[in-house]
Amino acid sequence: MNGLETRRRSTKAILGVMLAVILVLYGFPFVYLLLTSFKTPSEAIAVPPSVMPNVWTLENYVAALAKEGVVPALINSVVTAVLSTLFSLVLAVPAAYAVTRYRTPSGRVFVLAALVTRMVPTIAIGAPLVETMRAMGIGDTSFALAIAHTTISLPLSIWLMASFFEAVPDEIEEAAKMDGASRLGALWRVVLPVVSGGLAVTAIFAFLASWNEFLFALLLTSVRAQTTPIVIANFQTQFGLDWGAMTALAAVYSLPVILLTLVLQRHIVAGLTLGAVKG
Amino acid sequence: MTLRDTSGRVRTASLATALATAGTLALSGCGAGGAAAEDELTVVVEGGGLAELQPIADLYEQETGTTVTLVELPYDGLYDRIQTELGSGSVSFDVAALDAIWLSAFTEGVSPLDDLFTDDVKADLFPGLVSEAQVGGQYVGMPIFTNSEILYYRTDLFEDPQHQADFEAQYGYPLAPPTTWEQYRDAAEFFTMDTDGDGQIDLYGTDVKGAVETEWLATVSQTGEEHMVLDPETGEITIGDAEHLEALDYYTSLLPYAPAGAAQLDWAGAQNLFYQGQLAMMRFWGHAYTQTPADSPVAGQIGAAPMIAGEGGVAGVPGAWYLSVPAAGTKQDLAKDFIAFAYEHNELSMDTSLGLVARISAFESQAGVAGRENYPAILETLNSPATRARPATPQWQEIVDTVLTPMLQKAVEPGADNAALLQEAEAQIEAILE
Known part of the structure; x- marks a missing residue:
């Protein structure tokens, strides 16, 4: 040797x-x-x-799961996170696609502006959001909370998707168009399947952003749409902290995310390496 | 080369997405908790407070037909939530449980409850609670339960004949649960020992909490100081006076008999140390008496006594929670009716996790009852003339977070200059109030 x-x-x-x-x-x-x-x-x-x-x-585990409100909160968390993920993808995909394909100066400003919105403290838009949701008659609903969570995940979803679209050569789309596909058809049938790994990464990111979010959930929900992070935090009271039940519920709450990550692992790896060899 | 046809997969994915969206949207409309009824009362409470009010809410529903929904929010977030809603003028709750220290901050957003405070009601509440409930000349909250720090001690240690003989020989008076500062310090010193002979101290006389301020505030009141930190009536800041320094000097004089890490020690940490059998004594909130884990080495060996006394006498800090009605609420009469009902049936909160009540008569009704040995200690501490409520100033929470707690954390560090720290705190509070 x-x-x-x-x-x-x-x-x-x-x-x-x-x-x-x-x-x-x-x-x-x-x-x-x-x-x-x-x-x-x-x-x-x-x-x-x-x-x-x-x-x-x-x-x-018995104590935590028997606590009133735990099961509805788990359901609310799933509903809110799924909805927020869908909102993020539905809005981020066309936005990122347009920015990367048309490559206009306004598009670049838009992407930058989207990221700047992440710099606004959540609490600063909390009160206006509460007002707006109530005025719309959707206060204390998972729908309203999902919209609020989308404001968190959307900017980075756009950035993520833009970087994945950048990695797809224009020639692939042009070939599809030559075969008769419209731009939307090329996006739907050709580009999206190619960036499916990126979609999975973005979806997981958006899901996690909603799944773990605390402040909007605290401000926007009461009886009907309270999510699990609030219930977990309730184990800490002014006079003490129930470590056992808190950790049990936190462990249960982390399970779906772990399973989701495992299921989508192949796509995530593919998504993370997408564009890594772009020449 | 043949291209894979992905349109089928995309179609399937689209269909699944569409179904998921439809289902999720349907569920999201109301949330899994179910739709709120028109004739129900919503009461927002702190984490852990739900259990205190549930028996009362259940009886209210049974007797009036009005459903009371208790919404539990984490203590740390409750203030922000209520502040946001009261500030916006649009509230999602009909009654709010407020920590005593928040009352003055929310006074403008809540309805007066003067008509509920009859002479009989006031006579059955601790003086400190009655004065605390009144802000700006109006009663803004009805106490639902109150707490106070009391003294916990290990009965197995205090009743041990060998310890009793050794203590008397060393200090010249019999070993007993301490009632004064001096006795507390003596007992703390005495019980700080190496019990297993390995050369390491494994039992401490007391703890010293640096990460929470209330225990030091109680010590301030024990000096006879009438205005802890500041006088909200005159605006005078008192934290720099001799009584505050005396209290801080005494507080930190216990450090040699306490485990290391005082600067980070909070309520939960101190409670853990005591339950693990590492402390002989602990000053702590009265509710903890019933919360000793069954498998704790000190279970069944805990005694409760009133808080210790300085020159000014026995003093604690009332830790009460109040029910208030938001001024923007749409069910004012119903909300007040529920609060009156909660006062009338205050004793129902006894058999809950905290086991605390607000009315003197409810505390007194348990005299001599096994398992309620903490009640006389709470009663005596809260009834003591030296026990005073925290100042009713809207900036109190800010003063605690940015001045008092950091000051205490510095004070429990070696070589701290207590007088200088208090002077610095005085200047900081002055800036906040300006």
Whole structure:
């Protein structure tokens, strides 16, 4: 084995160790949350804390899921996130397509302006949104909350989709047009299937933005459309914090997102590498 | 080369998307909680507060036919939500549960409840609560339950004959739950020890909380100070006076008998330490007496006593919650009727998770009842003349967040100059009030 090979192996080993350390640091909070959810109430608050439960119990899950409002909140979260994702995609796809294909100065300004809207603090538009939704008669509905969440996810969805469309050569569309497809037909039948990985990435991003959102959910929902982040936060009261039940519900709440990511994993990888070899 | 025909897949995806959209839109119209009825009352409460009001809401519905929907919101977000709605003049709730310290900030957005505060009602409420409920000459909230810090101590330690003998030999008086600052410090010092002989201290006499301000405010009242931090009537800022310094000096003098990390210690942290058996004593909110985990090493070995006294006497800080009616609400009469009903049936909140009530008669009705040993301690602390409510100023929450808590966190660090910190706090509060 020559020196170069040895060096290469050492570098690989060091990178591997670094990767493992980063992975542990990144994943530990979630693993700890998961383990805490199986601890007894006393062990959950132990000082110093233990990582592994001494006694494994489902007590926290029973308590969390039996709490009034938890199941409707889970349904509301799904409905809101799905709706917000659809809104984001339906609006972001044509916007990003137009910007990347027509390449006009106004399009570039539009994309920049879209991103600037992300710099406005959420709380600043919270009160006007509450007013507007009430005036429209849709206060405390998942529909209203989904619209609010779309304001968060749409700008970055447009940016994401624009970068994916950029990676699709114009020639593919032109070939479709030569075969008789309209521009819309080419987008629908040719371009969108090509960027399906990008669509999956954008959809997951939009879904997560809604799934975890707290402030709009706090301001816009009460009885009918309250989502799970609010219910989870309710475990922290002025006088204490129910760690066990809170971690149990948080673990349950993270499951759909993990499953969704696993199901769409292939598309996500394809989407993330789309355009990586564009020459 | 043959091109794959993707139109079929796109069509399928489009159909699925269309169906999902239709279904989701249908569901989103009302949310999974169901549609709100016209004749129901909506009461917004803090996280954990739902349980306190549920029995009353249930009885109200049973007796009047009016449905009361309790909307639980996280404590940290409730203030923002109510502020947003009261500020917009369009409210989604008919009654709001307000923390005592928010009353003055929301006074302009809520309806007066003067007609509910009859002489009988006032006589059955702690003086501090009656004065706290009145802002700008009007009663703006009816207390639904109140809390106060009391003293918790380990009965297994205090009743141990060896400890009793050692303590008396060392301090010259019998070991008993402390009632004064000096006794508390002595007991804290005494119980700070290495119990397993490994050379490490594993039992501390007390905790010192640096991340929350209320316990220090109670200590200020214990000096006899009549206006903690500031006098809202005159606008005078008192935090720089001798009593505040005396309180801060005493507060931080307990640091040698407390676990490290005081600057970050809050209510939950202190409670955890006590439940783990690492503290011999703890000053904490009265409701915790009934919340000891069954598998805690100190379960069944916890005693409750009134808060300790300084020169001014026993003092705590009332931690009450009030029911208020938003001025923009459309069901004013119904909302007030529910509040009157909640006061009348205040005792129903006893058997809830916090187990707290607001009326003196409700506290007194439990005298001698097993499991309610915390009630006499709460009662005595809240009835003490030195116990005072926090100042009724709209900027109170801001003062707490930006001045008092950071000041305390600095004060519990080694080498802190308490006098300088209080002077700095005085200047900051002056700037906020300007």
